[in-house]
Amino acid sequence: MSxxxxxxxxxxxxxxxxxxxxxxxxxxLLELSMGPQHPSTHGVFRMNVVLDGxxxxxxxxxxxxxxxxxxxxxxxxxxxGSMPYTDRLDYICPLTNNWAYALAVEKLAGIQVPERAEYxxxxxxxxxxxxxxxxxxxxxxxDMGCSGTPLMYAFRQREMVLDLFEALTGARMMCNYxxxxxxxxxxxxxxxxQTKKVLQQFPRFLDEFERLLIGNEIxxxxxxxxxxxxxxxxxxxxxxxxxxxxxxxxxxxRKVDRYGIYDRFAFRVPLGSHGxxxxxxxxxxxxxxxxxxxxxxxxxxxxAGPIVDPKTKIRGFRPKPGEAYGRIEAPKGELGFYLISDxxxxxxxxxxxxxxxxxxxxxxDLCLGHNVADIVIxxxxxxxxxxxxxx
Amino acid sequence: xxxxxxxxxxxxxxxxxxxxxxxxxxPSVQHSLRLDPEHAVAVATFLRDAVGLRFDFCSNxxxxxxxxxxxxxxxxxxxxxxxxEQEVDEVQxxxxxxxxxxxxxxxxxxxxxxxxxxxMSTQDRDAGVHLPSLTHVWRSAEFQEREIFDLFxxxxxxxxxxxxxxxxxxxxxxPMRRDYIEPDDFEYEPxxxxxxxxxxxxxxxxxxxxxxxxxx
Amino acid sequence: MKRVDETLKSELxxxxxxxxxxxxxxxxxxxxxxxxxxxxxxxxxxxxxxTTMARYDLxxxxxxxxxxxxxxxxLMIVAGTVTKKMAPQVVRLYNQMPEPKYxxxxxxxxISGGPFKQGYNVLKGIDRYIPVDVYIxxxxxxxxALIEAFMALQKRIDAQQLTGTNRPRHLNADExxxxxxxxxxxxxxxxxxxxxxxxxxxxxxxxxxxDGSGKN
Ligand code: SF4
Numbered sequence: 001m002s003x004x005x006x007x008x009x010x011x012x013x014x015x016x017x018x019x020x021x022x023x024x025x026x027x028x029l030l031e032l033s034m035g036p037q038h039p040s041t042h043g044v045f046r047m048n049v050v051l052d053g054x055x056x057x058x059x060x061x062x063x064x065x066x067x068x069x070x071x072x073x074x075x076x077x078x079x080x081g082s083m084p085y086t087d088r089l090d091y092i093c094p095l096t097n098n099w100a101y102a103l104a105v106e107k108l109a110g111i112q113v114p115e116r117a118e119y120x121x122x123x124x125x126x127x128x129x130x131x132x133x134x135x136x137x138x139x140x141x142x143d144m145g146c147s148g149t150p151l152m153y154a155f156r157q158r159e160m161v162l163d164l165f166e167a168l169t170g171a172r173m174m175c176n177y178x179x180x181x182x183x184x185x186x187x188x189x190x191x192x193x194q195t196k197k198v199l200q201q202f203p204r205f206l207d208e209f210e211r212l213l214i215g216n217e218i219x220x221x222x223x224x225x226x227x228x229x230x231x232x233x234x235x236x237x238x239x240x241x242x243x244x245x246x247x248x249x250x251x252x253x254r255k256v257d258r259y260g261i262y263d264r265f266a267f268r269v270p271l272g273s274h275g276x277x278x279x280x281x282x283x284x285x286x287x288x289x290x291x292x293x294x295x296x297x298x299x300x301x302x303x304a305g306p307i308v309d310p311k312t313k314i315r316g317f318r319p320k321p322g323e324a325y326g327r328i329e330a331p332k333g334e335l336g337f338y339l340i341s342d343x344x345x346x347x348x349x350x351x352x353x354x355x356x357x358x359x360x361x362x363x364x365d366l367c368l369g370h371n372v373a374d375i376v377i378x379x380x381x382x383x384x385x386x387x388x389x390x391x
Numbered sequence: 392x393x394x395x396x397x398x399x400x401x402x403x404x405x406x407x408x409x410x411x412x413x414x415x416x417x418p419s420v421q422h423s424l425r426l427d428p429e430h431a432v433a434v435a436t437f438l439r440d441a442v443g444l445r446f447d448f449c450s451n452x453x454x455x456x457x458x459x460x461x462x463x464x465x466x467x468x469x470x471x472x473x474x475x476e477q478e479v480d481e482v483q484x485x486x487x488x489x490x491x492x493x494x495x496x497x498x499x500x501x502x503x504x505x506x507x508x509x510x511m512s513t514q515d516r517d518a519g520v521h522l523p524s525l526t527h528v529w530r531s532a533e534f535q536e537r538e539i540f541d542l543f544x545x546x547x548x549x550x551x552x553x554x555x556x557x558x559x560x561x562x563x564x565x566p567m568r569r570d571y572i573e574p575d576d577f578e579y580e581p582x583x584x585x586x587x588x589x590x591x592x593x594x595x596x597x598x599x600x601x602x603x604x605x606x607x
Numbered sequence: 608m609k610r611v612d613e614t615l616k617s618e619l620x621x622x623x624x625x626x627x628x629x630x631x632x633x634x635x636x637x638x639x640x641x642x643x644x645x646x647x648x649x650x651x652x653x654x655x656x657x658t659t660m661a662r663y664d665l666x667x668x669x670x671x672x673x674x675x676x677x678x679x680x681x682l683m684i685v686a687g688t689v690t691k692k693m694a695p696q697v698v699r700l701y702n703q704m705p706e707p708k709y710x711x712x713x714x715x716x717x718i719s720g721g722p723f724k725q726g727y728n729v730l731k732g733i734d735r736y737i738p739v740d741v742y743i744x745x746x747x748x749x750x751x752a753l754i755e756a757f758m759a760l761q762k763r764i765d766a767q768q769l770t771g772t773n774r775p776r777h778l779n780a781d782e783x784x785x786x787x788x789x790x791x792x793x794x795x796x797x798x799x800x801x802x803x804x805x806x807x808x809x810x811x812x813x814x815x816x817x818d819g820s821g822k823n
Contacts, residue, residue, distance in 0.1 A: 558692065
């Protein structure tokens, strides 16, 4: 990264209530409310769009249609009692949410995690990344009007991974798998072999996908140069995860923080150079390939041993007063938990740093000047889950 | 990075600012730096731009409610008791006004360090809830400060678009405050008692005639 | 209307004579092509999507055509948490659907608020505002459970009569087909429930003998 100073501040392009600065008079503009029930918004998300013909001149996201008061409820739950709620934040990838929360509590209370548990966390975490990215690519193709097939293929892969989760944790989606200082259960017999089988099929799925789509003229015409996010804006707006890396920001928390045991694995961090929708799509495909590599290494090296730190108290768990911020590289970006303990069994303050919400900060900047149909794919390429946006 | 070093560097470069380190006793050892609201924007800009610090990535912004606390102290006072002047114990109560604290977690993408934790507090929880907005320094604060405005009721001066983020516009409360009272939700178990029973009786008398089990 | 003798009907069918009643035809038409509204609220919606995909294949039940517009749909699957901010929109969507219309309340949240019941912005069950035909518990219900709900709904439709006092709502001109849309209030939705659809559950309280101890 260059050492030149960043531009003073990258400000919101237009302020609410102000007339669009240039272009036709207000009578010619059309106001359109997309959502909260709209097939392309991936849930209950709403955008107030002002259009000049087909061109977007203003866009204001409206949040809160899935505001489920997770943070308030957590203040009256015990620390462990919030673990199942984290599953429901980003409900496509429950296991990474568990991980981020467990990591924050472990920082708060100074808990060590046994080696085997760390490996298990990496394995389920990377499996989660695989199925999240597969789903994202499927949904994004669906948004582009490629109805059915890619999403169907993606869900076929996802179902295989969900079967693994179900065998391991007992639930397809709401896994509630991690505990402070380790994991809840050890692998059932034959799980690793089954996982290897599933993973052997994955490269074929990716190859097929790439053959189908990546060199596809229509796809390139539809996505290249659309929704370009500059590196400076990405950093200033707190964009994280694959979206930031598609804009060339070299920042992967797995490499920077080296939380858990990520320093033991060899993997590359794919970076984009244009920051458009096409790059964001490709980053996901490349990340899936890297995840496959990490999974191979983790399953090869998996040691024997305990899966939870025996010294950790489950009942009557009361961390000493203090606070901690723990974060991981979730499939959608930096997922952090900020906890304040006052010495009681419930956290005094419990805050989720939601990557989906913060990645939407730049939505207006990305959409300005593009057509209505492009809003849909730009939103799709951000990769949001409303449970996490609104919490 | 050493917090004391950052503190002295900031103090040398932003004249007049008052900083204070806040120790964090937990094993996470993430200590924080308390800013004074008047110089917050200048300090934040310096932290973002200074060579060697470059906290260009504001990751997390959040609020914490500290409601008023009552501290009771026992003091000895001389007073007339039954005609005789005596020394008696008396409990004196002092109330602190409480405040809302806003916390910023900063990282550096360029130099790959962090977190640096900044804190600011409002004067109280009613009228003095104004703080400067740091959205112009880090754009990522935009939605998060709106969320704090919505749920905690902190007014960020200089924010480009300060509206409620999650609740609807007609809503008047700030639900993440600790003294927020939820509206009645008509929920009670079949064997209600005490307060819940009273509420149940109230609902039934409102909605059902007496011969159907309602109580008048 | 007299029911056709079932044994006679099957006997005739074996002889190559097809008999039916208007009612059977009418119910058969409605059962075999339920068009759900393409409408997901939260986590449960992901399981709903999974149900329509190749593995669980909802198309086997004639319900794979998810319509993005309420005007073309006749089944609303309330899949996920209904927040207070979303509730008016859900009711509005329901009102926009043409009769005959049905509602499946999918998951703990849509039934009662589920795990988020204590939340200040969570509606404690969509049946406070619109009538629900089938409830499926679960968090989330598995795809098999959603299929079970479809079959339950189809059985229910099959058993409906064209005339008589227990005829379905849409054949009864006196029954409403639209329900009041709640408004955003200062603290809560206004009204907090629709008394035409839902009332606070009854608690059996004898007026005199209850001392609040729970023993009557
Ligand atoms: S019932 Fe459970 S899975 Fe369904 S929306 Fe509610 S929390 Fe999510």
